Amino acid sequence: TLAYAHDYVRALKKLPITVADSNGFFASRVFQKLIYEAAALVGEGVPAAMIENAALQAGYPAGPLALIDDTALTLSVRIIDGAAAVAAAKGLPPENHPGEKIIKSMVNDHKREGRRAGAGFYDYQPEGKVLWPGLAELGSKTTSPALSEISERYLTAQCCDVLRCLAEGIIWSAAEVNAGAIRAIGFPAWTGGPLRLIEAEGAGKFLTRSRELASQHGARFALPFKNTDELQAVLDAARQYDLDAR
Numbered sequence: 001t002l003a004y005a006h007d008y009v010r011a012l013k014k015l016p017i018t019v020a021d022s023n024g025f026f027a028s029r030v031f032q033k034l035i036y037e038a039a040a041l042v043g044e045g046v047p048a049a050m051i052e053n054a055a056l057q058a059g060y061p062a063g064p065l066a067l068i069d070d071t072a073l074t075l076s077v078r079i080i081d082g083a084a085a086v087a088a089a090k091g092l093p094p095e096n097h098p099g100e101k102i103i104k105s106m107v108n109d110h111k112r113e114g115r116r117a118g119a120g121f122y123d124y125q126p127e128g129k130v131l132w133p134g135l136a137e138l139g140s141k142t143t144s145p146a147l148s149e150i151s152e153r154y155l156t157a158q159c160c161d162v163l164r165c166l167a168e169g170i171i172w173s174a175a176e177v178n179a180g181a182i183r184a185i186g187f188p189a190w191t192g193g194p195l196r197l198i199e200a201e202g203a204g205k206f207l208t209r210s211r212e213l214a215s216q217h218g219a220r221f222a223l224p225f226k227n228t229d230e231l232q233a234v235l236d237a238a239r240q241y242d243l244d245a246r
Contacts, residue, residue: 045139
């Protein structure tokens with residue numbers, strides 16, 4: 001069945017990847033970490049133009065606030081509520097990502113549901129779209145971090161969740177992680193993919209950076225590894241999976 005599915009997807013001139021059956025699978029789950037981080041930055045009072053430009057500077061094909069609008073904020077709310085229900089069924093607390101609060105507020109308090117509704121993080125007019133001025137009022141304060149700091153948060157947030165997917169057995173192949181992230185969710189192509197980016201930096205340095213960001217911004221940047229050796233073992237296993245598949 002799996003071989004048939006792969007053949008069918010290739011006949012459609014698409015690239016198949018194999019993932020476990022879990023909430024968010026792989027691509028959707030990792031994509032959400034980008035848009036939630038952008039929404040969290042809105043709540044921190046970072047100017048929306050900086051939030052969008054930092055993503056473009058990092059090599060993402062579009063700004064994350066525009067992406068939320070395109071996929072619909074109402075869909076994001078359903079995903080957030082669905083993930084919370086799945087966690088509750090397992091006896092776990094919901095993720096409570098700070099970006100989720102902003103997305104819900106946009107829909108429930110401000111009735112801004114996305115591009116299709118003509119109002120989301122952007123205002124949509126026949127002559128084009130502009131960032132909604134009201135975003136400035138959603139922040140608890142006003143702050144202007146460097147664009148490099150924002151882009152680092154985007155990349156690290158997604159890379160951290162990629163590593164969790166590997167550790168949880170959601171996906172197994174390093175090649176499929178990298179190809180899927182670039183081709184399915186627009187992870188910056190210059191990196192070669194999340195795992196290549198981590199390996200280029202070094203497992204030890206990446207783990208240190210994730211811990212620093214976790215101390216500053218919360219558990220979404222924390223990793224389930226006690227030390228560099230445990231992280232490196234996960235990276236090695238993903239690479240070995242591809243070698244064994246040959």
